[in-house]
Amino acid sequence: MESKFTGGLLGLIGITIAAFLGKLKTRIIFNKTVGDDLRKDKAVDIKQGTYLGLFKKITMGPMKMFIDGSIQGYTAHLKKPYFKPHKTRTQDKDYRGYAAWDMKDYEEKVAFLNAKDRQYATHGNGDQGIENIITTEELHPSDARNIIIHSQMASEDHLKRMAKMDMEASFFPVHTYVWGKPHREQYLGEDRAKRLDPLKSAETHGVNYTSHNDAPVTPPDPFTLVWSAVARIDEDGNVLGPDQKVSAYHAIRSITANAARQYYIEDRGILKEGNMADFIVIDKDPFNVDEDTLKTITVRKTYFDGKCVFESENV
Numbered sequence: 001m002e003s004k005f006t007g008g009l010l011g012l013i014g015i016t017i018a019a020f021l022g023k024l025k026t027r028i029i030f031n032k033t034v035g036d037d038l039r040k041d042k043a044v045d046i047k048q049g050t051y052l053g054l055f056k057k058i059t060m061g062p063m064k065m066f067i068d069g070s071i072q073g074y075t076a077h078l079k080k081p082y083f084k085p086h087k088t089r090t091q092d093k094d095y096r097g098y099a100a101w102d103m104k105d106y107e108e109k110v111a112f113l114n115a116k117d118r119q120y121a122t123h124g125n126g127d128q129g130i131e132n133i134i135t136t137e138e139l140h141p142s143d144a145r146n147i148i149i150h151s152q153m154a155s156e157d158h159l160k161r162m163a164k165m166d167m168e169a170s171f172f173p174v175h176t177y178v179w180g181k182p183h184r185e186q187y188l189g190e191d192r193a194k195r196l197d198p199l200k201s202a203e204t205h206g207v208n209y210t211s212h213n214d215a216p217v218t219p220p221d222p223f224t225l226v227w228s229a230v231a232r233i234d235e236d237g238n239v240l241g242p243d244q245k246v247s248a249y250h251a252i253r254s255i256t257a258n259a260a261r262q263y264y265i266e267d268r269g270i271l272k273e274g275n276m277a278d279f280i281v282i283d284k285d286p287f288n289v290d291e292d293t294l295k296t297i298t299v300r301k302t303y304f305d306g307k308c309v310f311e312s313e314n315v
């Protein structure tokens with residue numbers, strides 16, 4: 001499982017120093033946040049998947065943009081109004097959130113990046129926000145495997161169009177556990193909430209997808225993430241959208257092989273001869289346990305570049 005870092009030059013310098021001193025015991029994908037003028041941004045000319053030196057520990061990822069905010073913050077851009085308004089946000093029953101980026105400016109940036117086949121990843125939670133991302137990509141297509149981060153309210157039509165454009169999704173399935181209940185009761189209502197993070201539909205339509213924790217929003221715990229994708233249980237133990245469950249195999253692929261493809265780092269993500277020797281040893285077989293046991297799986301050993309860099313005291 002790779003670590004992603006989104007930020008600017010100072011953050012990258014800090015990571016670079018850690019790598020140089022031998023303190024960085026993971027590989028980092030650097031997602032550069034888009035600034036005001038892409039023509040002056042040197043990161044645009046560094047292709048996705050390019051190693052930034054230092055023993056192949058840091059890789060250039062996509063350019064990062066935002067189209068809306070969060071559903072639970074009432075800032076995601078929805079096609080239909082929020083289920084229940086809240087006094088701290090708005091009293092308008094027609095309130096649907098809003099675009100976080102001027103759409104003319106956003107389209108210009110997409111056109112600029114796609115003309116160079118420079119991969120971008122746009123944060124989009126609400127179905128109107130996702131609609132805007134896809135429509136803009138359709139106007140300025142590319143072969144860069146552009147990503148919609150979160151994709152939480154992606155519809156069947158959205159996923160069909162994404163597959164046609166070879167766009168990819170990065171889902172946040174642990175969201176169904178942490179915020180599933182308030183989504184049903186407060187933000188979206190039952191019908192929309194049960195489609196949150198539609199991993200199974202993405203699989204059906206042939207959209208390559210990954211899963212993430214969005215740390216520090218939720219802790220970077222990969223097996224809780226896998227469990228959420230498989231079980232889709234909210235905090236009360238109710239299953240939220242059982243038709244969107246995926247198998248443990250596909251949930252694990254979403255944080256390994258699928259992630260390697262999405263970020264142009266296909267020299268890892270699968271255990272095979274010639275790939276980087278980055279892997280973990282775990283205490284249970286995730287393909288032969290029940291759903292609840294998935295979230296209790298623990299790491300016994302971690303190998304980085306063929307060397308053991310972590311060993312549990314319980315081994």
